[in-house]
Amino acid sequence: MKLRFSIPVLFCAFLFCFGSLVAQETTVMVRALAKDAKFIGSSIGGAKIILRNAETREILDQGLTSGSTGNTKLILQTPKKRYDKLTDETTAGFEAKLNIKEPTFVDVEAHAPVNKKQAKVISSTQLWVIPGKDITGEGVVLEIPGFVVDILSPQTHERIKASNGINLKANIIMMCGCPVTEDGVWDANQYEVKAIITSEGSEIKEVSLNPTNKPSTFTANTNLEKGYYTITIYAFDPVTGNTGVDKTNIIIN
Structure with missing residues (x-):
């Protein structure tokens, strides 16, 4: 006995087998x-x-x-x-x-x-x-890849007297939030942390920041003459190539 199938039945069977439209x-x-x-x-x-x-x-x-x-x-x-x-x-x-x-x-x-x-x-x-x-x-x-860098000081658009000096402070953590500490799992001594200070596009100076007793905190002090300044603080790990940057602007009067 021969089995007979219509075209619609065969098409439905094909869809059922492959399920490509579901x-x-x-x-x-x-x-x-x-x-x-x-x-x-x-x-x-x-x-x-x-x-x-x-x-x-x-x-x-x-x-x-x-x-x-x-x-x-x-x-x-x-x-x-x-x-x-x-x-x-x-x-x-x-x-x-x-x-x-x-x-x-x-x-x-x-x-x-x-x-x-x-x-x-x-x-x-x-x-x-x-x-x-x-x-x-x-x-x-x-x-x-990278670091999270947050400039804590000076504050954005802060006005500072030239005679007072500038306190540079940054918080630096891994991208997962893990802390950076001296001799820790993420060793603060391994990282290069610097501030690049420019005025109207010209570089004025570069200042190294050092780790402190507070986890993830790096600081330095410097002096600037009157003017408008952009401060760029970066972190760099020469071992892994991780990098991170933050920027702020201040006024010295």
């Missing part, structure tokens, strides 16, 4: 890892994660990483073998949910740290996401 929710875990440091999470406001369709630029999901910065010993002080994990269930990340009908080439971006505008950088990668094939566990890990 959207499936697919999970992609995304994490932001500060270079030479830990994961960027709730303590510093998180990293903004954006997943886009690489072809159409449609945003498929977005949100902030949340959770802890992770285990210092595990991340920085433990030799790693293939498939060893850096994270646990509390480590910061963003669990994206993508509704896709077919294998989709996806752009993944991390903007971090999201609340520190002068320090924020964008790290990105691309990958194929297959419907129903979750990417969990460590997930996609994007490296975020």
Whole structure:
């Protein structure tokens, strides 16, 4: 006995077998890892994660990483073998949910740290996401290089008498918020911290800042003549290449 199938029945069977027109929710875990440091999470406001369709630029999901910065010993002080994990269930990340009908080439971006505008950088990668094939566990890990540098003194547009001298003070932390201290995990003595002082585009002087007893705090004193000045303070790690910058303007009268 011969079986007979109509064209509509065959077409429906084809769709059922391949499921290519049915959207499936697919999970992609995304994490932001500060270079030479830990994961960027709730303590510093998180990293903004954006997943886009690489072809159409449609945003498929977005949100902030949340959770802890992770285990210092595990991340920085433990030799790693293939498939060893850096994270646990509390480590910061963003669990994206993508509704896709077919294998989709996806752009993944991390903007971090999201609340520190002068320090924020964008790290990105691309990958194929297959419907129903979750990417969990460590997930996609994007490296975020740099330091967060905040000038604490002098204040923006502060008027200072030339006779008083200038106190330069900056707070410098890793991109995950981890503190910088002398002889610590992130050794303040390893970093070059300097102020470049300019006036109307011309460099006036360069001043080195030194670490203090207060974690992440660097200071120096200098003198300036009357005028308008831009102060740029930078941090540089010659070992890892991490850098960070902040700027302010003052008036000496």
